[in-house]
Amino acid sequence: MRGAPIEVLERVPLFSGLNKRELQKVARLFKKRHFSKGATVVKEGSGGAAFFVIESGEATVFIGGKQHTTLKPGEYFGEIALIDEGTRMATITASSDLFCYGLTYWDFHPFVEKNGVIGWKLLQRMAKLLRETRREAHELEGALAILRR
Amino acid sequence: MKQVVPLEKARDSAIFGSKAVGLGQAIRDGLPVPPGVALSGSIVEAVAAGEQRAINEVSKWVKPLSGPLAVRSSAVDEDGADASFAGQHLTLLNVPSSKELSSALSEIWWSANSDSAITYRKRVGLFTRPSVGVVVQTLISPDSAGVMFTRNPVSGADERVIEASWGLGEAVVAGIVIPDHYRVDRSGQVLERTPGVKNVAIRSLLNGGTIEEKVVPELVERLCLEDDQLHELNRLASRCEHVYGLGRDIEWALAGGTLYLLQCRAITVAGQ
Numbered sequence: 210m211r212g213a214p215i216e217v218l219e220r221v222p223l224f225s226g227l228n229k230r231e232l233q234k235v236a237r238l239f240k241k242r243h244f245s246k247g248a249t250v251v252k253e254g255s256g257g258a259a260f261f262v263i264e265s266g267e268a269t270v271f272i273g274g275k276q277h278t279t280l281k282p283g284e285y286f287g288e289i290a291l292i293d294e295g296t297r298m299a300t301i302t303a304s305s306d307l308f309c310y311g312l313t314y315w316d317f318h319p320f321v322e323k324n325g326v327i328g329w330k331l332l333q334r335m336a337k338l339l340r341e342t343r344r345e346a347h348e349l350e351g352a353l354a355i356l357r358r
Numbered sequence: 359m360k361q362v363v364p365l366e367k368a369r370d371s372a373i374f375g376s377k378a379v380g381l382g383q384a385i386r387d388g389l390p391v392p393p394g395v396a397l398s399g400s401i402v403e404a405v406a407a408g409e410q411r412a413i414n415e416v417s418k419w420v421k422p423l424s425g426p427l428a429v430r431s432s433a434v435d436e437d438g439a440d441a442s443f444a445g446q447h448l449t450l451l452n453v454p455s456s457k458e459l460s461s462a463l464s465e466i467w468w469s470a471n472s473d474s475a476i477t478y479r480k481r482v483g484l485f486t487r488p489s490v491g492v493v494v495q496t497l498i499s500p501d502s503a504g505v506m507f508t509r510n511p512v513s514g515a516d517e518r519v520i521e522a523s524w525g526l527g528e529a530v531v532a533g534i535v536i537p538d539h540y541r542v543d544r545s546g547q548v549l550e551r552t553p554g555v556k557n558v559a560i561r562s563l564l565n566g567g568t569i570e571e572k573v574v575p576e577l578v579e580r581l582c583l584e585d586d587q588l589h590e591l592n593r594l595a596s597r598c599e600h601v602y603g604l605g606r607d608i609e610w611a612l613a614g615g616t617l618y619l620l621q622c623r624a625i626t627v628a629g630q
Contacts, residue, residue, distance in 0.1 A: 211408045240406050242468050243461070249473075256477035256485075294485065297473060313471055315487035 213239035213310035217262050220283045222338060226330040234327070238320060239310040244268075244303040250286075253300040257290040258314040266307035271300040279304065291317045292335070361401035361412075362419040365493065368396035375399065375432025375491030380602075380622060387601040389594075389619050392428075394495030395419045397463070399434045402492050405460050406467035413460050420456040420494055426562060427453040428497040429462045431469065434489035446475040447490055451526065452497055452562040459494065466492055498618050499562055500611035502582040503527030504537055508595040508606040511625050517549060518542040518595050522582050524573055525559030527609055527620065534558060534570065538581050544596070546589045553579045583612075590617050598622050 213236045218224050224232060242261070244250050250268060251257055262285040270277040270286070277299065280286060286301055291314055321328040360367075368374040368382035378396035385391045397416060404412035420427070431447035448469035453462045469475060470488035479485055504522035511519065521537040523529045530537045535558060541550040556578055558570040583591075591610065594617060598606045602622060609621040 211410075240467075241408065241464065243465070251473050255473040256480045257473045258476045259471055311468070311471075313487075315471075 212237040213241075213262065213264075217264060217283065217310060221262060221285050221288075223285075223288050223331065223334055226334045227327060231324075231327050231330070234324065235312075235320070238316040239312050242309050242311045244307040244309070246303055246305050246307075248303045248307075250301040250303055250307070250309075251297045251299070253298065254296050256294075257287055257297045258294075259311045260287040260291045260313075260317070261285060261309040261311045264308040264310055266303065266305045268301050268307055269304045271302070272298070290314065361398045362416060363396050365391065365394040365396050365495070372434060373398045373491065375434045375489075375493075377430060377432035377621065378491050378493045379432075381493060384598075384601065384619055384622060387597075389597060389601065389622075390617060391619050392495045392498055393423060394428075394493055395423070396432070397492040397494065399489030399491045402463050402467050402490055406464040416459060416463070417456045420459055423456075423494065423496050426455070426497045426566070427459065427462075428493075428495045429453050429459065429466065430493045430495070431466050432491040432493050433470070434491050446470070446472075446478055451528065451568050452566055454566040458566060463492060466490060497562060498611045498613045498620075500526060500613045500618075503609075503611035503620075504530040506591055506595060506608040506610055507625055508599050508608065509604065509625065510541070511607075516544060518544075518592055520583070520588065520591055521554075523554065523556045523559065524577060524582055525561050525571070526568065527611055528568070529556070529558065529560045529570075531609070534560070538583065540583065540588055542588050542592050544592070546592045548585060548588055551581055553581050555579060556582070587612060587617075594619060 215232045215236045218232055218236055224235060227235065263280055263282050265282050268280040270280060289295060291312065321331065365378065365382050366385040368378040371379040374396040381391050382396065401412050401416060405416055428451050430449040433447055448466045450462045450465065453459055467490060470490040502522050502524055504520065504527050507519040510517050520540040520542065521530050523535045523537045529535045535556045536554040538554045539552040540548065542548050556573055559573050560568050561571045563569050594610065598608055605625045607623050607625045608619065611618045611620055
């Protein structure tokens with residue numbers, strides 16, 4: 210089968226502003242990828258050009274060498290690399306046999322350039338996610354200030 | 359444009375990658391290369407994307423190849439990227455049949471898009487879409503295998519330097535064993551035979567993949583090449599130099615008394 214099932218992508222916040230037809234177009238860009246248990250999927254500080262959604266299996270997230278969280282089917286990682294060409298912000302390893310759908314920068318970039326409406330919706334979604342992250346950071350800073358008193 | 363061709367018809371490195379074209383040239387010049395086919399970068403990507411037409415096309419070409427397969431990446435030319443991408447792009451040995459080939463091709467395609475490959479591409483200023491052709495060949499199950507330099511890569515002396523071990527040559531290439539070390543002059547006279555410590559041999563598994571097998575104690579330090587085999591390697595070195603020019607880095611394998619050429623490229627000197 211070509212691409213990823215759209216039910217999997219519907220759960221990804223970055224794509225939540227897209228309608229079904231738009232999502233189908235994006236889904237066709239994905240390719241399936243398998244990682245064996247124990248494999249390093251992405252590495253903190255390294256370059257990256259792919260975003261992954263987990264189809265089955267689990268992955269562990271490490272930030273600065275410390276275990277952070279576990280990712281399960283339907284969860285995703287690496288979306289920032291699709292846009293900013295920057296380095297990975299966490300290390301992720303496959304804690305079981307892991308099957309993902311991956312979307313590369315090389316497929317995503319020209320697609321967004323050609324599909325302005327989808328690009329605009331993704332931009333809006335990114336801005337919303339950024340705003341949410343800022344609000345969370347602000348709340349954490351507030352909580353930290355209270356603890357320090 | 360043909361997306362899959364018999365190896366001997368691979369001529370365009372922008373389509374099939376330099377490894378495929380190099381092996382194609384070797385076959386055209388009568389060198390003993392195992393039979394195989396060359397897959398273009400775009401058909402490899404189409405298989406990785408799950409496109410059924412591409413999967414069927416590859417399957418049709420690969421079916422006639424007998425036995426398990428060696429599936430090797432062949433980076434499509436980007437400023438001589440094939441040599442520089444050595445180690446970044448995957449090679450999968452002992453893919454049991456054409457049935458398992460699709461997932462092997464997908465793994466190879468993803469290896470060119472892995473974080474380590476992308477980090478490397480950024481470092482050398484090649485942050486562009488990778489294209490990776492593939493060579494699919496009948497897998498040789500060698501008694502011994504290794505590498506040969508047609509000129510001494512350290513001293514520059516006009517002599518063949520051969521490193522050999524039991525089983526598949528990956529044990530030598532990956533530095534898993536201390537291989538036997540030989541030096542042979544152009545006339546075929548053996549100048550040095552130093553046995554290595556070959557504790558393990560990489561062998562093919564029945565259901566696919568490879569295994570590091572323990573070598574029986576009496577073979578660990580026994581030389582794995584006889585003089586007549588060294589002479590044959592020396593002749594192969596001369597033929598490769600005749601076809602490609604001086605200073606070649608060769609991967610070879612000996613199976614059932616037949617010598618095979620697996621790869622031939624220019625010697626690269628550290629620091630260049």
